[in-house]
Amino acid sequence: MRHSSFPRSSILVYGQDTVHSLVQPTIIARVEALLENNQVEDAADIANNFASGQALDSDEAETLEYIHQIIAFALFSQTRFVDAAPHFLAGALDPRILISYFPELSRPLFTDGEEADMYDGIAKRMPIEANIDDLIRNYSPHLPPSTREAPAAQEIHKILREEAIVMIKSFLQGFKGQGKYKQQEVTDTALAILFARSGDTTSLISHLESTNSASISAVEPVLLEAGEVGALCALLKARGDEGRVMEIWKGLVEGRYSDSSVSDSLSNMFALLESKQGKDRAMLRKWGVWLTVRDSERGLMLLMSPKRSAKEKDREEDLTVLSELQQLHPSAARKFLEWLVIVRRRDDAELHAQLVQACVDELLECLQDESTLKLWRAKFASYTSQSSQKHALSPPSTQLQHPQSSFFTYFVSTAPDSPSKRARLKALFALQALSGYNAEMVKSQIVASGFEKVLGLEVALLDGKMGMHRMALRALALTLRDPVSAETYARTGGMVIPSKAVEACGMGEWGTLFAANSGPGILEREKSSEGKGELVRMLLEVYMEDGEPQQTTRLLSSQAASLDAVDVIPLVPPDWPLSSLSPFLTHSFRRTLHAKHEGQIIKAICAAQNSKVFEGSYLVFREQGAIVEEADDEEDGDGEPESFNEKDGLAEKIALHLQDQQGIEVGVTDVHPGVSNGEEVDVR
Numbered sequence: 001m002r003h004s005s006f007p008r009s010s011i012l013v014y015g016q017d018t019v020h021s022l023v024q025p026t027i028i029a030r031v032e033a034l035l036e037n038n039q040v041e042d043a044a045d046i047a048n049n050f051a052s053g054q055a056l057d058s059d060e061a062e063t064l065e066y067i068h069q070i071i072a073f074a075l076f077s078q079t080r081f082v083d084a085a086p087h088f089l090a091g092a093l094d095p096r097i098l099i100s101y102f103p104e105l106s107r108p109l110f111t112d113g114e115e116a117d118m119y120d121g122i123a124k125r126m127p128i129e130a131n132i133d134d135l136i137r138n139y140s141p142h143l144p145p146s147t148r149e150a151p152a153a154q155e156i157h158k159i160l161r162e163e164a165i166v167m168i169k170s171f172l173q174g175f176k177g178q179g180k181y182k183q184q185e186v187t188d189t190a191l192a193i194l195f196a197r198s199g200d201t202t203s204l205i206s207h208l209e210s211t212n213s214a215s216i217s218a219v220e221p222v223l224l225e226a227g228e229v230g231a232l233c234a235l236l237k238a239r240g241d242e243g244r245v246m247e248i249w250k251g252l253v254e255g256r257y258s259d260s261s262v263s264d265s266l267s268n269m270f271a272l273l274e275s276k277q278g279k280d281r282a283m284l285r286k287w288g289v290w291l292t293v294r295d296s297e298r299g300l301m302l303l304m305s306p307k308r309s310a311k312e313k314d315r316e317e318d319l320t321v322l323s324e325l326q327q328l329h330p331s332a333a334r335k336f337l338e339w340l341v342i343v344r345r346r347d348d349a350e351l352h353a354q355l356v357q358a359c360v361d362e363l364l365e366c367l368q369d370e371s372t373l374k375l376w377r378a379k380f381a382s383y384t385s386q387s388s389q390k391h392a393l394s395p396p397s398t399q400l401q402h403p404q405s406s407f408f409t410y411f412v413s414t415a416p417d418s419p420s421k422r423a424r425l426k427a428l429f430a431l432q433a434l435s436g437y438n439a440e441m442v443k444s445q446i447v448a449s450g451f452e453k454v455l456g457l458e459v460a461l462l463d464g465k466m467g468m469h470r471m472a473l474r475a476l477a478l479t480l481r482d483p484v485s486a487e488t489y490a491r492t493g494g495m496v497i498p499s500k501a502v503e504a505c506g507m508g509e510w511g512t513l514f515a516a517n518s519g520p521g522i523l524e525r526e527k528s529s530e531g532k533g534e535l536v537r538m539l540l541e542v543y544m545e546d547g548e549p550q551q552t553t554r555l556l557s558s559q560a561a562s563l564d565a566v567d568v569i570p571l572v573p574p575d576w577p578l579s580s581l582s583p584f585l586t587h588s589f590r591r592t593l594h595a596k597h598e599g600q601i602i603k604a605i606c607a608a609q610n611s612k613v614f615e616g617s618y619l620v621f622r623e624q625g626a627i628v629e630e631a632d633d634e635e636d637g638d639g640e641p642e643s644f645n646e647k648d649g650l651a652e653k654i655a656l657h658l659q660d661q662q663g664i665e666v667g668v669t670d671v672h673p674g675v676s677n678g679e680e681v682d683v684r
Contacts, residue, residue, distance in 0.1 A: 008023070009021045009022055009023040027046060027050055027063065027067065028063060028066065028067065030043075030046060031043045031046055031047065031067050031070065031071070032070065034046070035070060035071070035074050040071060040074050040075060040078075040080075043067075043071050043074075044071055044087070046067075047064065047067045047068055047071060047087075047090075050064060050067070051064055062119075064090075064091075065090070065091045065092050065119070066091070066119045066121070066122070067091075068087045068088075068090040068091030069087070069088070069091035069093055069118075069119065069122055069125075070121070070122065070125045071084075071087045071091075072084045072085075072087035072088040072091055072093065073122070073125040073126055073127070074125065075087065076088075076127065076135075077125075077127045077135070079135065079136055079160050079163075079164075081160070081163040081164045081166070081167035082163050082166060082167055082170075084167060085166075085167040085168075085170040085171050086170075088167075088171045089170075089171050089174040089175060092178075092179075093118075093171075094116045094117060094118065094179070094183060095171070095172060095175055095179070095183055095186055095187050095190070096109075096110070096114075096116045096183070096186050097116050097118060097126075098168060098171060099168070099186060099190050101127075101129075101131055101132045101135070102131070102132055102164075102168060102190075103131050103133075104193065104197065105168075105190045105193055105194070108189075108193070108215075108217075108218040108221070108222065109186055109189055109190065109215070109218055132161070132164050133157075133161070136156075136157050136160045136161060136164070137153075137157065165194065165198070168190070168194065169191070169194055172187050172190055172191045172194070173191065175187050176188065176191065176211070181213065184213045185213045185214070185215055188207070188211045188213045188214040189214045189215045189218050189219055191207055191214075192204060192207060192208060192214050192219045192222075192223070193218070193219065193222045195207060196219075196222050196223050196226040196228045196231070197222065197226055199226070201228060201230075201231065201261065204228060204231050205230075205231050205234065208231055208234060208235045208238070209234070209238075212238065212239070214235065216235070216236070216239065216241070219232070219235070220232060224248075224257055227257075227258055227259050228259065229248060229251075229252060229257050229258070229259035229261075229262055230259050230261040230262045232248060233245050233248055233249070233262070236248070242272060242276075242283070243283065245272070246269060246272065246283070246287060249262075249265040249266075249268055249269050250265075250269070250290070252265035253265055253266050253269075253294065266291075266294060266295065269287065269291060270291065270295075270298050270302070273287060273288075273291070273302055274302065277302070277305050278305075281314075281317075284302060284303075285317055285321070288302050288303045288321060289303075289321055289324045289325060289328065292325065292329060292332050293328050293329050293332075296329060296331065296332040296335075299332065300332055300335055300336060300339075303321060303336060303339075304336065304339045304343070315346070318340055318344070318346070321336065322336055322337060322340065334358045334362070337351065337354055337355050337358060338355065338426075341355050341434070342509050342510060343509055348436075349435070349436025349437075350436070352434040352435060352436040352437055353436050353437040353438070355430055355434060356427075356430045356431060356434055356437040356442065357437070357442070359423070359426050359427040359430045359431075360427055360431075360442055360445060360446070362423045362426075362427070363423050363424055363427040363455075363458075364445070364446070364449050364451065366419070366420035366423050366424070367449070367451050367454070369420065372418075372420045373451075373454065375415070376415075376424075376454050377454050379410070379411055379414065379415060380407075380453070380454055380456065380480075383407050383410050383411075383480075383481070383482075384479075384480065384481045386404070404483075404484070405484065406482055406484035406485045406488070406501070407457055407480055407482040407485060408428070408457065408485065408496070408497050408501055409484075409501060409504075411424075412425070412501075412504070412505055422507070425505055425507060425510075426507070426510065427458065428457065428458060428461070428496075428497060429497070429502060429507070429510050431458060431461050431462065431465070432461055432495065432496060432497055439462045439465035439466045440462075440466055442462055443459060443462040443463070443466075446458065446459060446462075447459075456475060456479055456480045457476075457480060457482075457485070457496065459475060460472045460475035460476050460479075460480065460485075460489075460496065461496050463475060464489065464494045464496070465494075469489075469494075469535055469538060470538055470542065472489065473486055473489060473490065473535070473538055473539045473542050474542050476489060476496070477539065477542055477543065478542065485497075486539055486542075487539065489535070489539075490535040490536045490538070490539040491535075491536065493535060494535075
């Protein structure tokens with residue numbers, strides 16, 4: 001049986017109405033008596049002796065906690081804060097009770113009506129002051145003019161306030177990790193606030209790294225006010241609240257917050273989003289445009305990541321991102337638009353029209369630079385003059401002259417590399433390869449700017465887009481003096497720049513627009529031989545109208561397969577020498593003779609196959625016991641002439657003969673000997 005912790009007595013005195021006992025006072029009574037006489041040190045010695053050298057049961061442990069708490073509050077009331085801290089800790093006081101005396105801690109932590117458990121008798125030992133400042137002020141001596149205004153009193157208040165902070169820190173650090181969850185949350189939160197307000201960044205970070213129960217809502221405003229943004233971000237990242245971390249880093253970039261420990265918050269934002277590529281599309285969508293406005297190069301790398309999917313939902317998001325960028329950062333929007341069309345292969349007429357318009361606007365903007373305009377005019381004049389001089393000096397001859405390079409190749413090889421050159425190449429590629437834009441409006445824009453001559457290649461391409469093939473061919477062949485591009489246009493059904501020339505420019509992914517005929521945005525071509533021949537004949541008429549015998553001769557020789565001599569000869573002017581047509585007529589006659597001989601060979605092969613089937617059919621009928629009869633020339637009984645088709649009735653006759661031979665019933669069927677060309681062979 002467990003002995004009672006109360007003192008025992010062997011002397012009882014009975015009165016008429018009472019019973020008295022002579023006992024020793026309890027430890028609680030002794031401590032309280034000492035505290036009443038302000039003998040705090042003696043009370044502390046009794047508490048220490050009571051706990052030393054023996055194991056305490058639960059009642060004794062609670063008694064000891066009570067003793068330490070009343071001693072602590074006695075010291076606390078006397079503003080002996082440093083001495084009170086170990087007794088608060090030994091008494092296992094609920095930290096919320098002590099924190100309630102510190103408004104800077106209790107205000108963000110507690111709600112109205114919140115309660116905490118304590119021992120009976122503790123409340124009367126607690127100071128009656130509402131907070132630590134009133135306690136210090138009431139305990140301070142009265143100095144004129146007042147306790148609040150006297151310099152000495154203010155200095156005393158400052159020293160005691162610092163000691164109170166040391167006390168609460170010491171108590172909370174010792175209590176950390178103990179008690180229920182609510183007590184742990186209050187302890188961790190209060191410590192974080194104390195470290196932040198004192199500027200102890202090292203202790204703050206160490207505390208936050210070792211705890212996960214501090215209240216974010218209570219800590220965040222204090223840390224932001226104290227400039228401890230880095231510590232707050234570390235806590236938020238540990239809690240997994242990366243969205244709030246991005247918001248705080250945004251505040252650092254915009255200057256709403258400041259923290260010298262965070263060196264480059266913008267780079268931190270990029271790094272976090274890069275780690276979320278392919279995992280958190282919503283976060284990328286939310287921050288991608290904002291980051292692109294601040295750093296277009298890195299922002300576009302995020303938005304144009306190859307990890308992104310091509311789902312319909314992503315397509316709608318891409319269009320939304322493009323719209324926002326066009327309002328906030330037009331140059332970045334143009335690059336993003338290029339990526340959507342060139343890399344993502346968005347087959348959208350509206351996007352194609354926007355990209356063409358963006359390329360044309362950039363091209364016309366480049367021509368506003370006087371040096372660029374002079375250079376391109378010089379390139380145009382140099383190319384056309386060389387071509388005209390070459391044709392004028394070339395003597396009439398049946399020997400064909402090798403054509404010069406196209407204007408496009410000439411421009412690419414001679415113009416120095418520059419942003420304006422790349423802008424013109426992009427505009428050319430977009431005008432040719434993309435569809436869905438208003439070619440007439442784009443041409444009107446170029447003409448209105450007064451650059452239609454220096455941009456002759458672009459204007460010719462737009463004429464072709466509008467279906468004005470003759471005008472386009474005249475511009476290429478006569479105005480630009482570019483026979484190579486003119487023949488390319490006629491041969492391909494509307495293309496001015498071949499895919500090989502695009503690849504040679506080194507424009508990277510722009511060449512993918514020309515890689516396959518079935519790709520998005522590829523120019524619709526006239527693929528029939530009749531359509532190509534029509535454009536070639538149209539180019540021939542253009543050359544003949546202008547009196548270009550040399551170019552006409554070369555065109556007739558190179559495109560003889562697409563032209564018919566019957567259509568060409570009437571177009572030739574009477575005064576042209578026959579020698580100019582000799583190569584074309586020679587090739588045409590040879591091709592006609594070759595086709596005739598080829599037809600004869602095919603006919604002979606077919607006749608041989610027919611003969612082979614004809615001979616083999618007799619063997620088939622003989623094996624089946626068939627009788628082949630010739631048709632009678634006489635008319636039948638009805639006065640109608642008999643059919644001269646030897647197959648009529650042949651199957652029935654064969655069936656009857658087989659019945660006579662074998663005495664069995666035979667089904668009637670038609671016999672069709674197979675041949676290689678799939679035709680039915682007459683068997684006579």
